[in-house]
Amino acid sequence: MPSYAFFQKQFLPQAKAKVGILTHAFNYGTACFEGIRGHWNSDEEQMYLFRVKEHYQRLLEGCQLLKMELPYTIDELCQITVELVRRCGYREDVYIRPIAYKSSEILGVRLHDLEDDFAIAVAPFAPYLNFEDGIRCCVSSWRRINDDMIPPRGKICGPYVNSALAKTEAVASGFDEAILLSTGGHVSEGSGENIFLVLDGKLVTPPCYDSILLGVTRDTVIELAKSEVGIETMERSIDRSELYIAEECFLTGTAAYVTPVIEIDHRPVAKGKVGPITRELLKVYLDVVYGRNKKYLHWCTPTYSKVEA
Numbered sequence: 001m002p003s004y005a006f007f008q009k010q011f012l013p014q015a016k017a018k019v020g021i022l023t024h025a026f027n028y029g030t031a032c033f034e035g036i037r038g039h040w041n042s043d044e045e046q047m048y049l050f051r052v053k054e055h056y057q058r059l060l061e062g063c064q065l066l067k068m069e070l071p072y073t074i075d076e077l078c079q080i081t082v083e084l085v086r087r088c089g090y091r092e093d094v095y096i097r098p099i100a101y102k103s104s105e106i107l108g109v110r111l112h113d114l115e116d117d118f119a120i121a122v123a124p125f126a127p128y129l130n131f132e133d134g135i136r137c138c139v140s141s142w143r144r145i146n147d148d149m150i151p152p153r154g155k156i157c158g159p160y161v162n163s164a165l166a167k168t169e170a171v172a173s174g175f176d177e178a179i180l181l182s183t184g185g186h187v188s189e190g191s192g193e194n195i196f197l198v199l200d201g202k203l204v205t206p207p208c209y210d211s212i213l214l215g216v217t218r219d220t221v222i223e224l225a226k227s228e229v230g231i232e233t234m235e236r237s238i239d240r241s242e243l244y245i246a247e248e249c250f251l252t253g254t255a256a257y258v259t260p261v262i263e264i265d266h267r268p269v270a271k272g273k274v275g276p277i278t279r280e281l282l283k284v285y286l287d288v289v290y291g292r293n294k295k296y297l298h299w300c301t302p303t304y305s306k307v308e309a
């Protein structure tokens with residue numbers, strides 16, 4: 001199926017959306033992006049985009065960090081995204097990749113006196129991690145970038161080399177995913193996911209000051225855990241050794257959903273099986289993102305009108 005992109009203020013075939021090799025963002029990582037999921041609900045023949053506004057809110061914050069100004073409001077960005085996905089016409093789960101980038105084709109490391117541009121790509125997207133059976137993780141030898149190096153709160157392109165180093169090291173050592181510690185030695189997050197532990201029956205997750213990206217899924221899970229499962233989440237620094245005594249552990253992310261972690265550094269978590277709280281949260285989360293739980297439809301933006309679907 002031919003895919004379309006939004007590029008230089010217009011919709012066009014994705015294959016035609018290209019940038020030159022001197023593009024500033026390509027050379028220096030001066031861009032920020034988002035990852036938004038479209039979930040195909042086959043019963044309703046509808047594609048639901050999850051929490052699009054919150055993703056664009058975070059993108060605009062990333063733009064602020066990089067001294068970029070987009071000529072669109074959040075509502076306009078949402079409308080463009082819906083229109084693009086509708087034009088693509090997929091009837092399967094998709095991943096949407098908006099990116100705001102320094103588009104000047106010019107050499108010189110800086111943030112000022114450069115032009116900005118904005119693009120969106122869409123692609124079909126299979127599950128990223130094994131969220132049904134759970135995954136095996138290691139604590140990475142790489143530390144998570146700190147806010148006084150490059151702000152982790154923005155999804156800024158350059159720092160993803162930090163994630164890539166950790167992910168590839170983990171996979172090369174036979175694990176599925178890496179868990180990074182902050183420079184202060186606390187548990188921070190996965191290479192592309194936030195982390196939660198179950199300790200004494202309560203949820204615990206690292207706070208914003210432990211170098212995490214403030215995930216949209218993290219926020220969603222905190223809310224669903226409270227309102228649907230009756231469990232409060234404590235945001236506090238987590239020691240490495242708590243990973244080894246946790247009753248359950250899971251990672252959250254737009255790509256990862258709620259992925260159970262069944263082993264860390266070769267030590268079984270929850271007897272090496274998916275724990276009951278994780279399983280319950282995953283079920284609740286999937287019902288919400290696929291638009292099956294009508295209480296949370298305000299988080300789900302439908303893409304197709306009934307006639308087109």
Ligand SMILES: Cc1ncc(COP(=O)(O)O)c(C=O)c1O
Pocket residue numbers: 035163189190191192193194212213214215216217218252253254255
């Ligand atoms: C480093 C990092 N942490 C956490 C997340 C999870 O964020 P979200 O739930 O908004 O997808 C991501 C997702 O891309 C990420 O790249």
